[in-house]
Amino acid sequence: MSSSRQGKIAVVGAGFYGSTTALRLAEYDIFETVVLTDIVEGKPEGLALDMNQSRPIEGFETKLVGQTTGADGEGYEAIAGSDIVIITAGLPRKPGMSRMDLIETNAKIVRGVAENVAKHAPSAVVIVVSNPLDEMTALTQLATGFPKNRVLGQAGMLDTARFSNFVAEELKVPVGAVRTLTLGSHGDTMVPVPSQCTVTVDGQQRALTDLLGNEKIDELVTRTRNGGAEVVALLKTGSAYFAPSSAAARMAKAVHEDSGAVMPVCAWVDGQYGISGVYLGVEAEIGAGGVKRVVETQLTESELAALHEAAEAVRAKQADVSNL
Ligand SMILES: NC(=O)c1ccc[n+]([C@@H]2O[C@H](COP(=O)([O-])OP(=O)(O)OC[C@H]3O[C@@H](n4cnc5c(N)ncnc54)[C@H](O)[C@@H]3O)[C@@H](O)[C@H]2O)c1
Numbered sequence: 001m002s003s004s005r006q007g008k009i010a011v012v013g014a015g016f017y018g019s020t021t022a023l024r025l026a027e028y029d030i031f032e033t034v035v036l037t038d039i040v041e042g043k044p045e046g047l048a049l050d051m052n053q054s055r056p057i058e059g060f061e062t063k064l065v066g067q068t069t070g071a072d073g074e075g076y077e078a079i080a081g082s083d084i085v086i087i088t089a090g091l092p093r094k095p096g097m098s099r100m101d102l103i104e105t106n107a108k109i110v111r112g113v114a115e116n117v118a119k120h121a122p123s124a125v126v127i128v129v130s131n132p133l134d135e136m137t138a139l140t141q142l143a144t145g146f147p148k149n150r151v152l153g154q155a156g157m158l159d160t161a162r163f164s165n166f167v168a169e170e171l172k173v174p175v176g177a178v179r180t181l182t183l184g185s186h187g188d189t190m191v192p193v194p195s196q197c198t199v200t201v202d203g204q205q206r207a208l209t210d211l212l213g214n215e216k217i218d219e220l221v222t223r224t225r226n227g228g229a230e231v232v233a234l235l236k237t238g239s240a241y242f243a244p245s246s247a248a249a250r251m252a253k254a255v256h257e258d259s260g261a262v263m264p265v266c267a268w269v270d271g272q273y274g275i276s277g278v279y280l281g282v283e284a285e286i287g288a289g290g291v292k293r294v295v296e297t298q299l300t301e302s303e304l305a306a307l308h309e310a311a312e313a314v315r316a317k318q319a320d321v322s323n324l
Helices: 016-028 043-052 099-120 133-144 156-171 214-225 227-235 242-257 301-321
Strands: 008-012 033-038 063-068 084-087 125-128 151-153 182-184 190-192 198-201 204-207 261-270 276-287 290-295
Touching: 008 016, 016 033, 016 043, 016 063, 016 242, 033 043, 043 063, 084 099, 084 242, 099 125, 099 133, 099 301, 125 133, 125 242, 133 151, 133 261, 133 276, 133 301, 151 276, 151 290, 156 182, 156 190, 156 214, 156 227, 156 242, 156 261, 156 276, 182 301, 190 214, 190 301, 214 227, 242 261, 242 276, 261 290, 276 301
Parallel strands: 008 033, 008 084, 033 063, 084 125, 125 151
Antiparallel strands: 151 261, 182 190, 182 276, 198 204, 261 276, 276 290
């Protein structure tokens, strides 16, 4: 057995997001065990069985374990000892819905899950993906009582990836040549940061603003902001999960490997950018223990103003979730 394969990670919620995340994590072949749970009887067990049967073909050894959990927390023993827990439990959007329309239903689900995580995996780093993201991340920290750096949310990795994909398609360059950044909230007050976006052309790093006009950048920014809704409108029955699961899995990998990779995530902000006391999309160094450090980036005046606006919008909503 490879000595590099170690530790246990749990994914709560075996829907589209949770199941694709679990498979990506297992295919990294760096964990001993990936646990997948859900409240739908047999669903996580069935998915884990199916995924385990792909191991001889794909050539990974990580073992997947499926576990149904009950209303009173039965079955949660399966996540005991997990170093990382990813919370994907909750309803996704349907066409025409905003992420905020999910808040009451998902707050109940996420609070219950978080309490069980605190009980059974008290040392875990928790990565939240359930929507509305910033609010569910804040709620998870409250309900677990974990240190704020040990609870983080996934949004910026996905929003940034969407932005990069649109830029690459527009400029007909490889996605690997593009670096974009979005901060703020995972919603209407997402803050794209064009001033920090670059594209490598013929080996030279160029500013995005040199390659595309303001109008075109605004168009791509709007498409990025509505990136989730665009997929929801096409699927009609749920929301995106391939790119979202890539984002959450990469964050978990950075925690597992203690890599210190700088990623845009939803993290507790404590003085950075002149903002305090709120979970917000910022760049942060990710490693063992979760967020090691929030990294401040040079912003233009208008980008900074937009980030402050986003912070105040999510602060108001995050205050509400403590009562849900
Ligand atoms: N942060 C992001 O960028 C992002 C992106 C896409 C989706 N999402 C969100 O992720 C969540 C999951 O999306 P999905 O596409 O997998 O939805 P889905 O409907 O396919 O799956 C949700 C799963 O959660 C399970 N569940 C419900 N209550 C539970 C509980 N108490 N304990 C355990 N499991 C429970 C359901 O049975 C279901 O299997 C949604 O809230 C969605 O809005 C977030």
